Amino acid sequence: MKVEKDDRLILLTNDDGLYAEGLNTLTQLMQEYGKVVVISTIESRSGMSQALTVKMPIRVKLLKETDTKRVYACSGTPTDGVKIAVNQLLERKPDWVVSGINHGANASVSVIYSGTMAAAIEGCLYGIDSVGFSLNDYSSKADFNASKKYVREIMNKLGNNKLPQGICLNVNIPSCTDSDIRGIRICRQARGNWREEFEKRKDPMGKTYYWLTGIFQNHEPDSTDTDEWALQNNYVSVVPVSIDMTAHSYIDDLRKQFNLYTLK
């Protein structure tokens, strides 16, 4: 693959592994928009958040190359993959980092745990326009047909407009047919959390171990401007995500509480 000056260069990744249907769907789609470099682990690495591989070296292998795409297997996390692609593998800084299509939603606080969104956030940290796509269906056989239409629609709406510095997009697509999807909504992240219910088991040696499971709890089910509400009501949700985690509105109160009224 040759990347010409006028080509859009798109870095693709996700955390469901290189054989996942969601990543394959996105790989096909993104070739309509530019030259594509895919980097991902062979197997899935879900729930890795922004984790970095610091105690182990990282391996990368070029698996496949055509005129319009290149595919790398990477032993690291989704974040590692974006970092190593941008730093070591790509001929230049990509125009987009696109992550997904994830098998499973990443709405509400799942944005914090998600490897899909971590990859988009990592792109954003490099100053690259970045978006993560997720389908609200965990099945490996999930149907991505309706997703294709909305990925295209969102990429077309974004066009050549740069996203503001420090902001990337979290897109969640409901798991219903195209005709049942009611449109796109720009949303905020719903307040909620996972009620973790660990399953406690005994191993063959009689020792206890735990499996993480969990049920999502929406703390504001009646708020119609959230991503959770959109998804539950068959809308595609688009949340602009900031890499600045400062609670700006609380800074003044905290200064008062600390008796620190002025900054010297």
Added chain:
Amino acid sequence: MKVEKDDRLILLTNDDGLYAEGLNTLTQLMQEYGKVVVISTIESRSGMSQALTVKMPIRVKLLKETDTKRVYACSGTPTDGVKIAVNQLLERKPDWVVSGINHGANASVSVIYSGTMAAAIEGCLYGIDSVGFSLNDYSSKADFNASKKYVREIMNKLGNNKLPQGICLNVNIPSCTDSDIRGIRICRQARGNWREEFEKRKDPMGKTYYWLTGIFQNHEPDSTDTDEWALQNNYVSVVPVSIDMTAHSYIDDLRKQFNLYTLK
């Protein structure tokens, strides 16, 4: 250890492992404030961010118990540790989740990669007052003497005031002597990123592998209201961190760009 109704119950963790001096310092200190439950991996697990263990079961072992503390080893990430403690190990929801004292700063965007802050964020997601402490010294022999004073000062200032829902604190302490520390500043997260410089090596079989290294780059070194500036100028920085990652200020612009002026 018996947790009485009036006891403050404090859950302690970090990602440097159970033998780290920073965690031990915090464990001693926090017994001045209540009954303490410590949970951590034996070995360090840095850079894990909010990662969850989903493909492996989690093991927990009670290592030690006195009248004022209980110490668990947990095979999972810092986030797993908080989850399993709150769900399975503690007699009730703790009053505080306190993480640290980390060997190494977690200012600016490091908040996104940090296991220390992930544990605090996890506490916050459960609606528990949470704070992460980090010392700007990566050494395993770092000197935590000045840190003690500031951990106490911050815990005392917070007192029994609840933090607002969805906000936890990221505290970074400069690595200098107490007399050189100029005070506490309430800050915002500095804009910056890590310039990753991977080290490319050959293994004994002649195959390439990469080690992640990295140099932090402050994009706004002259802004005096950031955590990076505070730390570089010998102040203790306190940043209120929000678990809502929505870029609220960009929602309206994005609606216009998508021709979605109204929400039905």
